[in-house]
Amino acid sequence: MSLILVNSSSIRAVDYDGNHLFVQFHTSDTIYTHPGMPPSVYIGLMQTASLGRYYVRHITGRHR
Numbered sequence: 001m002s003l004i005l006v007n008s009s010s011i012r013a014v015d016y017d018g019n020h021l022f023v024q025f026h027t028s029d030t031i032y033t034h035p036g037m038p039p040s041v042y043i044g045l046m047q048t049a050s051l052g053r054y055y056v057r058h059i060t061g062r063h064r
Helices: 039-047 051-058
Strands: 011-016 021-025 031-034
Touching: 011 039, 011 051, 021 039, 039 051
Parallel strands: none
Antiparallel strands: 011 021, 021 031
16 A cells, blocks of 8 residues: 555545555544445545545545
8 A cells, every 4th residue: 555645634645446445634543444435436536625525525424
């Protein structure tokens, strides 16, 4: 896994392996894993102006 640092006030870094999304927040060293993540959600996350808002709206509670 090779986390990519992102410009976000809530999310520190992300990685995607084609099936799993890995997210690390600024408030924790824990890396959260979301299996079964479609590429479209990862692309949307990386293209949005607000990663934290996108995460809450499109990932939290939907992809674990």
